[in-house]
Amino acid sequence: MSRLFISFSGGETSAFMAQWLLANRADRYDEIVCLFANTGQENEATLRFVQQCDDGYGLGVTWVEAVVNDRGQACGHRVVSHGTASRQGEPFESVVEKYGIPNQAYPHCTRELKLNPMISYLRSIGWESGSYDSAIGIRADEIDRIAGNAREKRLIYPLISDIEMTKPRVNAWWQQQPFRLQLKGYEGNCKWCWKKSFRKHLTLMTEHPEWYDFPERMEREHGLSGHNVDGTPRVFFRQGMSTQELREIAAGGGFTPAGDDAQVYEDQLSLDLDASNGCSESCEISFEEVA
Numbered sequence: 001m002s003r004l005f006i007s008f009s010g011g012e013t014s015a016f017m018a019q020w021l022l023a024n025r026a027d028r029y030d031e032i033v034c035l036f037a038n039t040g041q042e043n044e045a046t047l048r049f050v051q052q053c054d055d056g057y058g059l060g061v062t063w064v065e066a067v068v069n070d071r072g073q074a075c076g077h078r079v080v081s082h083g084t085a086s087r088q089g090e091p092f093e094s095v096v097e098k099y100g101i102p103n104q105a106y107p108h109c110t111r112e113l114k115l116n117p118m119i120s121y122l123r124s125i126g127w128e129s130g131s132y133d134s135a136i137g138i139r140a141d142e143i144d145r146i147a148g149n150a151r152e153k154r155l156i157y158p159l160i161s162d163i164e165m166t167k168p169r170v171n172a173w174w175q176q177q178p179f180r181l182q183l184k185g186y187e188g189n190c191k192w193c194w195k196k197s198f199r200k201h202l203t204l205m206t207e208h209p210e211w212y213d214f215p216e217r218m219e220r221e222h223g224l225s226g227h228n229v230d231g232t233p234r235v236f237f238r239q240g241m242s243t244q245e246l247r248e249i250a251a252g253g254g255f256t257p258a259g260d261d262a263q264v265y266e267d268q269l270s271l272d273l274d275a276s277n278g279c280s281e282s283c284e285i286s287f288e289e290v291a
């Protein structure tokens, strides 16, 4: 019995991969499962796009959300749909309550909000670890994101090994399609993802200040939640920056919005505005941290 699990992040690259696999590799597998994990902080445009891809390309997407388990147990899952998916961050908040605020030092959100709920769903249908291939939507121009234990975990990267796709090629394909993901380049993933660069955050704070209400409330209510060795409240952003501090910098201006060239007076901010933690269009799962 050969099985394929397709991890659909909700971005255009992994949507391309999902439809390509179904069109070109379905004959190699007895069973194919395509999963999308909703964090509750996705853009509405992402949720709409996932549904459009499912309807348009027959992906058969199953939507899952994290369900926090008892101490010592990884997150499980619940099955939802486009209509019932969380929009207020409930899965995210429950993970923050148990594990604390994710940030560069505690990067557990992809693992508990996406990877473990997906694994939990696969187990619930009898797919034990090691019994299936997992297709990950990493492109040829992102080859450094390949997991070190890919072979051992049966991870496959069709956009690198089968069809060499780069960002321009994915874009060119989508330009021929009847619909696209209606987001700017810096708006993908969780709306305020802590992995985004400061420039993206400052731009988003100007355009959608309400998107940051959620991380601000998490810092206020859950700064001490989870594993906290020294009792210092945790914050989300790089360099120990809180949401409130980012808001103050955004309000002061003096930066060029994402997508434009930097201007000279930015050096007065003493921040590297473009450093990020690898958040691009999609939040791809990684199996490296799974035992």
Ligand code: SF4
Binding pocket: 039, 102, 109, 110, 113, 189, 190, 192, 193, 194, 195, 279, 283
């Ligand atoms: S998009 Fe960012 S905040 Fe959301 S789960 Fe992924 S890494 Fe975490």
